[in-house]
Amino acid sequence: MRRRQFLTGLGAASLAGCSASVSLQTGSRPYWADFPPVLSRMDRVTRTVVGLRPYRxxxxxxxxxxxxxxxxxxxxxxxxxxxxxxxxxxxxxxxxxxxxxxxxxxxxxxxxxxxxxxxxxxxxxxxxxxxxxxxxxxxxxxxxxxxxxxxxxxxxxxxxxxxxxxxxxxxxxxWLGFIPYVNRPGYGVYWADHHSLGMQQRRDWTEGLPGGDDIYPELTRTTEVNLFGYAYQQRFKAMIIDxxxxxxxxxxxxxxxxxxxxxxxxxxxxxxxxxxxxxxxxxxxxxxxxxxxxxxIFPVRGQLTHLLPQEEINYSYVAPTENGVLYMFPRKTGIVLGGTSDYREWDRTPDPAEITRMVEGHAELAGRLRI
Ligand SMILES: Cc1cc2nc3c(=O)[nH]c(=O)nc-3n(C[C@H](O)[C@H](O)[C@H](O)COP(=O)(O)OP(=O)(O)OC[C@H]3O[C@@H](n4cnc5c(N)ncnc54)[C@H](O)[C@@H]3O)c2cc1C
Structure with missing residues (x-):
């Protein structure tokens, strides 16, 4: 599929009903065109875990x-x-x-x-x-x-x-406390090329990211050529911790x-x-x-589905979609898919419908990398 056709389809189908505006500079190849897609399929799921965030x-x-x-x-x-x-x-x-x-x-x-x-x-x-x-x-x-x-x-x-x-x-x-652990053998802390995506402008777009923009290396804010065709993107290096x-x-x-x-x-x-x-x-x-x-204090339930590892992936993202938030963090031991927050929910049983939402939702996003 040609790039422009893809983006037309993206605007019409995936971002329907939101104010996303997508454009690519003619002739330029987006930096993400070479990103390996997450192979998000049910037969690659290794485990699903549920935890209760301690929220006040x-x-x-x-x-x-x-x-x-x-x-x-x-x-x-x-x-x-x-x-x-x-x-x-x-x-x-x-x-x-x-x-x-x-x-x-x-x-x-x-x-x-x-x-x-x-x-x-x-x-x-x-x-x-x-x-x-x-x-x-x-x-x-x-x-x-x-x-x-x-x-x-x-x-x-x-x-x-x-x-x-x-x-x-x-x-x-x-932030400073974690820096000495990055790439230290055995600690499981790595830099990833992180993307905070939005259909609308978020508060931290104008006010700055939490703690100050200077603790987010290589920060860029863009409204064009964004990952998956989102209207707003804040891209920076972020630590992933296993x-x-x-x-x-x-x-x-x-x-x-x-x-x-x-x-x-x-x-x-x-x-x-x-x-x-x-x-x-x-x-x-x-x-x-x-x-x-x-x-x-009360729980905010979260469910994560882990996929087989893909060592070639070193980007991450948090993306709001019409079916809820989706995020992906690459660990050496596997790809972590997440995006649920159920307030005051104590049940730690994995929800099969949520596994499907994540696996299919991330597959749909990965499909947008093809230009
Ligand atoms: C799905 C999900 C995704 C998350 N993603 C992130 C993320 O990306 N980044 C991030 O920073 N955080 C994330 N969090 C949040 C993070 O997990 C929590 O904020 C953090 O684990 C809290 O740490 P803690 O040490 O306070 O509590 P815990 O890890 O819960 O440790 C509490 C300890 O207290 C003990 N304890 C409790 N009650 C008693 C008792 N009565 N007697 C004896 N011992 C007791 C427990 O046994 C345990 O050892 C996520 C959480 C979830 C569920």
């Missing part, structure tokens, strides 16, 4: 309080960006814990927040014990995508200006630095208060709701 409309909780004779530091409720924010929020949590002045520290939770806090504290010389019901590879952090991108973790109508200002600082800190590799690696780092791990579930706060440590860092994610009586 006002944003994550990052503070400390005195409970009885203990200092309890909280770092939980990171919604869809707990991995992204880990080197920001968990390090602040570790700072609060150090300031409490005790050598022995209990860290509750062995997801990305708990592990990052534990590693930071152990490297500072604290005696750290991680207590957690679930360890990698069975935490929510293992299920995550992961694109390093600070989005979907608060409701702009509810978050305070103070939270937003502080969050901006922490985003930058978190959490199965990454969590194992930082867990090992934490252990090498001296952290101990105790697998146990706390039924209620009284069991936490019975711990021998006087300083406690609470990184229990969604579990914090029941354990610490936080009624603001």
């Amino acid at each position: 409309p006002q944003g994550y909780r990052l503070d400390w309080e005195t409970l009885g004779d203990k200092t309890v530091v909280h770092s939980y409720g990171h919604g869809g960006c707990g991995v992204t924010m880990s080197w920001g929020t968990a390090v602040v949590a570790a700072d609060y814990a150090s300031e409490a002045g005790h050598e022995d520290v209990a860290v509750l939770g062995c997801g990305v927040q708990g592990l990052t806090a534990a590693l930071t504290l152990a490297r500072r010389g604290h005696n750290v014990t991680i207590y957690a019901a679930e360890l990698p590879p069975y935490t929510t952090s293992n299920i995550a995508g992961v694109l390093w991108m600070p989005t979907t973790y608060f409701d702009r109508r509810v978050a305070t200006p103070e939270f937003l200002a502080w969050d901006r600082e922490l985003i930058r800190k978190a 959490p199965d590799y990454y969590l194992d690696a930082i867990l090992q780092d934490a252990q090498l630095a001296g952290a101990r791990i105790v697998q146990r579930e706390f039924a209620d706060l009284s069991e936490v208060m019975a711990l021998p440590e006087q300083t406690i860092v609470n990184c229990t994610g969604l579990g914090a709701g029941a354990l610490f009586g936080d009624e603001d």
